[in-house]
Amino acid sequence: MLNPVIQVEGLRCSYGDFEAVRGIDFEVARGELFGLLGTNGAGKTTTMEAVEGLRAASGGTVRVLGSDPFTDRRTIRPRVGIMLQDSGFPGELTVAEMVGFWRSTSSRTSDAAEAVEVLDLAHRRDVRIKQLSGGERRRLDLLLATLGRPEVLFLDEPTTGLDPESRLRVWEVVRGLLDEGTTIVLTTHYLEEAESLAHRIAIMSEGRIAVAGRVADVLARQPARIAFHVPAGFDVGELPMLSGDVVHEPSGRIEVRTGELQRDLGDLLDWARRDGRSLVGLRANHASLEDVFHAVRTEEKAMSR
Template sequence: MTAIQANHLSKSYGRFQAVNDISFEVEAGTVFALLGRNGAGKTTTIELLTGFQKPDTGAVMVLGLDPIRDRAQVRGNVGIMLQEAGFFPELTVRQTVEIWRDFTPAARPASEALELAGLTAKAKTKVRQLSGDEKRRLDLALALLGRTDALFLDEPTTGMDPEARRNIWQVVRDLAARGTAVLLTTHYLEEAQQLATKLAIMDRGEIVVGGDMVETLAARVGRVSFELPSMIHPGELPLPATVRGRLAVVQAADPDLAAQTLLSWASDRGLRLRGLEVRTASLEDLFLELAQSYDIPQDDVSSGSDRGSRSDRPAVSGDARA
């Protein structure tokens, strides 16, 4: 069942085209990764899908409803974790969750939401005393208060340490397994590859790559790397290779077959290929490929290091969220 649908969606701010005629669907029980550099259009897309912004053209359906026209009904069945949320600094974590519960239909107990977000030990701590990591987890706890059928997560693990990040991954997996449709934006490529079964990569407001995660990566070139034996010239290898120092890299559509060819060649010559590594295409490889094709800055994505995030929307006078 389709839970989230964008159909020829467009949104501009003056002359700036933030989203340009994009379409995709998120099925119930799946995680969909919406990826791209800063300013690609991801945040605007989420705001359109959640009813915070009205599209210039196109249509949005969430759980079969219009998120603007049917706002109250949609909000009761949708969880939203945006990049920034406002908290009352003098309230405790538990008090914050309890207040949000009053506005959430059929809300789960506060203790359950805190446990899901890994904040049980911080229940009595004032919000102003939380670290950036802990504030993001509080954002998540509030998004999970409702027993949602659709969940929007905009950069959910920014600033989290590796252990906290992996704990959140498991929460997302569990929610999807129970039938929740999850739309995720992230700059952590490993996170997207670990969680998502579908993806769309945006650039300049358009989707430049989209589809099934496994199929999309399988269609890309993999690689085999190894230490080039000291007595061997790169031209002697059975497959074309790029050599930097003593590291040889062979790119191949079928990296396993390429590795077998290289090992057979080395065995016939009594050679050992040290440090042999076989790797299928990853999201990082895909982004590097797109960076060359679409001039995407390579430092706008991350394979795992902590970084901040910025909205793709320019400052616009009078821009207010509902």
Template sequence: MTTDQYVIEAEGLRRTYAGGFEAVTGISFSVARGEIFALLGTNGAGKTSTVELLEGLAAPDSGTVRVFGHDPYRERAAVRPRTGVMLQEGGFPSDLTAAETARMWAGCTSGARPIGEALGLVGLERRAGVRVKQLSGGERRRLDLALALLGRPEVLFLDEPTTGLDAEGRRDTWKLVRTLREGGTTVLLTTHYLEEAESLADRLAIMHRGRIVTAGSPAEVTAARPSRIRFVLPEGVAAGRLPLSLRAAADGRRIEIRTHRLQQALEELLRWARESDVRLDGLDARTASLEEAFLEIARGAAQDIAQGSAQTETAGV
């Protein structure tokens, strides 16, 4: 892929806050035109700090950011009209209605969509006359998204876009994001919902302590983790009877096999069950999920913290 096909490019990004806390530690990645790219990570991983640099809300302490080939902080006039931004918290005047809020925002937006169209995209057309303070938390998030879409953005930044939405609202938002992508919009989102990232993202990066620890398509990220097979053995059938080649963890009659060769292991298990005349109740086989990959990284983070605390205590003795 050539450089002009990337609409977002970050190289060696660093961001440090007062007191010396480094929230973003030299990360690099690119986002292609028409791609949905997700940034994931535990709380404090540096996701929002990174997105703020891409949006031009702050300048990096070192490294470079390019959006459409421009520095979004120093060349804001060249970038801002082509981007839409949905922050974690909109902070709108509570006494304005949804329509009045959108109209106010449209007045600051070049080539804004009609207000009714923007509210209709997010399912708020029937709530246009309701004051912001009377909207539910999920409806306020929909209003945030409507305002981000007013300018028909080429690049859309979504920071936790479905927080506060119910299951139906979340699915509707996913559908809208996919439609925008099909229309050529590039989307960069952060989310705590791993199912959301797995469903939407063409590519993703998982951050930990300001660094990107793994990146790729959801399939690539999960491919390095083992698949699992679960089932329950009948009474009187010991786990020790399973073939040695199937490494199994047993909890009574409940068995879990983890493997990087799912098809072969499943074939071997079923052959053994047939030849041994054993029924495998609750048989379930599946590849690793993004959630498992994420939790593995989170566990590593917790271990790092615990080891660091232990080292500090030892140093203080």
């Protein structure tokens, strides 16, 4: 990758004798959204803290905008936005007061009124932070993290506690920032969020990166699925020759797990049309991040035995 905005090489982070991050490497390009995923305890939060400059690495190197985010914090902090899982903002301040204070500390100007409108907080301007709902506080956290139009933005579980409509609104804001060239690192437990927003992802397991790459390439590592129902007494041998594995469940549901989704689906549809058959409840899907995540967890458990 040419001139990455974020570059992590051999990163190690320890808590006493426990090594939470065990020598990981990744890069993030300008204008890219990089999703860092993993189960609780996988090491992703510790990794984020090191890249954000909130903790020193035990080993390896971290560079953000060409500088060490921990030792050169004053240099890069004005160019970076951080949305933590828990901001800890003073509960007695109103939304307007907090936004005004935060804007006064930023060296980069932005339209605070527009940001308040976009994140649906205009009607809560005079409400104290401690009186906001959990979802409203998360939207305020995002507003403040993006207020100075940062070059690099770290989003740590940004939509936790949000209702579906608010989550989609946050997604719109994130896509707008990407269109403007902002580089974003995202952690989330909502796998569909990473699948929808990320250009590339890395899935951590036990302090290491188990899977990484473009989202489409990561999904392609797991088989796609075709499913439909057949009547009682159906003989699986009547199906056309398919490249994938065919599972006939007692309920009458047939599932085809395949690495050639387009070819096998086409063959199935041609066969059904020739024989005048109806594929009831037909569904065809590429693998999801949930499938990839499950495969990583299964391998992790197998190795720990």
